[in-house]
Amino acid sequence: MPIVLVSLIDERRQWFKSRFGLTIPETPRDLSFCAYAIQNRDLLIVEDAFLDTRFLNNLLVISQPGIRFYAGQPIFSPDRHVLGTLCLIDTKPRQLLPSQISSLQDFALLIDEEISKSTVASSVLERQKALRDSDVRFRSTFEQAAVGIAHVDLQGQWLRVNQKLCDIVGYKKEELERLTFQDITFPEDLEKGLELVKELLVGERQTFSFEKRYVHKSSAIIWVNVTVSLVRKRDGSPDYCIAVIEDIQARITAQAELKKLNAELESRVTERTRDLQDRNEMLAREVSQRLVAEAVLKASEHRIRTIIDGSLDAFIAIDSNGVITDWNRAAENIFGWRREEVIGTPLAETIIPPQFRELHRDGLEKFIATGHGAIINRRLELPSRTKNGGEIPVEMAISVCDVDGQYCFSAFLHDISQRHQVTQALAEKQHLLDTILDTVDIAVIACSSQNDITILNRAARGLLDLREGLTAGSCLRDLKLSTAGASEDLANCSVSLLSLMQDDEVKDMEMLIGSGAHATHTVLISSHALSASSGERFGTVLAMKDITERKTIEMRQMESEERLRMIADNLPVLIAYLDLDLRYRFANQKYREWYGVEHEQMAGKTIVEVFGEHFYELRRRYLHRCLAGETVRLDIELDNEASSRIIESIYIPDKKGNEVVGLYVLSTDVTTIRQQEAKLNALARVDTLTGLWNRRSYEEKFREAVSRAARAGQLLGLLFLDVDYFKKINDTLGHAGGDIVLREFAHRLKSSVRETDSVFRLAGDEFTIILEGIRESKDVEVVAQKIVETIRRPFQVSDKELAVTTSIGAVVGHLASGDIEALNRRADEALYEAKGAGRNRYYLIDKELGMARIS
Secondary structure, three states: OOEEEEEEEOOOEEEEEEEEOOOOOEEEHHHOOHHHHHHHOOOEEEOOHHHOOOOOOOHHHHOOOOOOEEEEEEEEOOOOOEEEEEEEEEOOOOOOOHHHHHHHHHHHHHHHHHHHHHHHHHHHHHHHHHHHHHHHHHHHHHHHOOOEEEEEEOOOEEEEEOHHHHHHHOOOHHHHOOOEHHHHEOHHHHHHHHHHHHHHHOOOOOEEEEEEEEEOOOOOEEEEEEEEEEEEOOOOOEEEEEEEEEEOHHHHHHHHHHHHHHHHHHHHHHHHHHHHHHOHHHHHHHHHHHHHHHHHHHHHHHHHHHHHHHOOOEEEEEEOOOEEEEEOHHHHHHHOOOHHHHOOOEHHHOOOOHHHHHHHHHHHHHHHHHOOOOOEOOEEEEEEEOOOOOEEEEEEEEEEEEEOOEEEEEEEEEEOHHHHHHHHHHHHHHHHHHHHHHHOOOEEEEEEOOOEEEEEOHHHHHHHOOOOOOOOOOEOOOOEEEEOOOOOOOOOOOEEHHHHOOOOEEEEEEEEEOOOOOOOEEEEEEEEEEEOOOOOEEEEEEEEEEOHHHHHHHHHHHHHHHHHHHHHHOOOEEEEEEEOOOEEEEEOOHHHHHHOOOHHHHOOOEHHHHHOHHHHHHHHHHHHHHHOOOOEEEEEEEEOOOOEEEEEEEEEEEEEOOEEEEEEEEEEEOHHHHHHHHHHHHHOOEOOOOOOEOHHHHHHHHHHHHHHHHHHOOEEEEEEEEEOOHHHHHHHHHHHHHHHHHHHHHHHHHHHOOOOOEEEEEEOOEEEEEEEEEOOHHHHHHHHHHHHHHHHOOEEEOOEEEOOOEEEEEEEEOOOHHHHHHHHHHHHHHHHHHHHOOOOOEEEEEOOOOEEEEO
């Protein structure tokens, strides 16, 4: 074929991914033959463009390259989108044989596979990069967090901790990971923590947060705020906990000092009032005591100011007009304004977001008027504005006091941005876990110690729809099961899903599940009891995998497997393992039977040491290909005094990651198989109806005959034959009668030629004969005339005589291997000439004399 192209087509053009016989890289789409092929998604063949109205005026037809013949097979992407075509182009009309069409489609499939491999490789690389980037971001966030973060197993063991947590409790990472959280928890706080963990494990909580005390490595007691979330495995069972630990020791200390100070102040005020009432006569002494009290008060105020300025939480005070009167250093750090910038400024113009300012003013006015406010003495979460115009979430507690008839409002504000981020991240992770659980095809059920369902994933709901009304929160009292192999009538079964979940652990128990008119399913059940660190059981997780389809297939295969088991158990197979030095590390006993070598003596020896240099050289290049990572198959003939056997060996590389560390050798006796393959190969070349050679054999034997004739310098004759009006015979007698005619026709052809001549049935009523050793064209005429006369004799079909004739196209001449297709065409042309002349005759073309004769 002069032009072969692989074209890819977009909206405006076709461009050639690969081309042969054509120099231009692309053409407009409206000139493209391939556009018609991809539109129909099927093979397009244009035998003569001059006879096709679609292409009669096409520039590619009427000018260069002058296309007359086109055959295009669409090529597809992995998702079955048409990308372009594999096409064959000729500058003269032609017809394709069925074998050529099949080859064109096979090559198009190879191109499809290469496109799929390229697409899959690109996708895998992108996913691997995304996973690496995600892992780096996670590690960076974990290690650089401003709070302590840890992974803790279900027994309290620290699995992974960041540096911040080590700084809080005073231990190094390796020291802390040898401890449990119980080891460093203050004893009085341990019971509450364990109770919260228990609620988390049974699903009563998604997360929890509380303040507790840790024992520092130095034995000091430190206060922390701990937030804990549970990570579950794919089957829904608890895996480990994530704990976020915030150091609040400074805040707790400040609160304690403030409480102590308030108590002291209240005591002194009470004492002073009592003294004023009881001892008016001791005014001088009272004055003295008042001075002392004032001094103490100043000292206390100084202490309070120190505590406020040292607090990690922002402290803001405003008067009854909403004007800021106090602003500590933490407020400066959190909101960005310095103290001197905001003192005397309305609060609404600083940290109150614009959308809440009117609400703030209304609330302040209402409190001044009534003395009541909805947010006083409550902890609230709300957004606050910073100096740069951004917003952050804060936790705020407001208190109010009356000073000389004027209200003074004090507020502690704690920046909870990180807490929100952690909470959001935990919520996203929980959502991801729930989504994964509903994605897997394993039915997962979890129940509490009261046998109420706490988890029921999508697969479980689908499987347990055998029982109406079974949902999360229901009880598993009535669902019956049977051990595999029991009767499908489960009404009297004594095993229930509920009783099965009472066991501490069940591993891959095969059961039947179902009831009533519903189908019975075979499932593999595994369950595991959920227990707290105290050993108390608080629930069970159960997983069921529906293996009904697999069991059905196993049942169908069981009979076949039984028949094959005896054969498989006695197959002679050599098994060995060699290291990188080609030394035997393992060999089975079959080596003694096949080679007379004791397998114990082979250990540690090389192939050369065991079997010699010749044995090794026959296998050397295959062994080294295997050590390079390739699985290799080879056949070697094994001769001994008694018999000759063909041994098939498979060399399989043993890989650790991407590194080959050795190879496995599996060898089997395939003598019988190879003999059977040879027989099957022979059958594949014979027409089953007539016993003649088929088209596949014709193509092989014709090439061989041409080569022999060319080497010997002899003439070669080729006859194309078919049964005249065979369709009418088939329509009249039916296919059975037609088959009788074809068999008798084949028999008469075979009897009309020499033993050295070859007779073939190509398809239907198409036959061909190769005549070798021809001295002159007259010899071919004699054979053709003999066949015509032999076929004229009446055929006996179903007790009836039937007149059958044949038309023959014959070619004779000296040939070279390049003339094969040309000779086929000339014989086909001669057959059409014979038919056109009235059938029941032959038409001979003599290539040597350049003439033709008809009978």
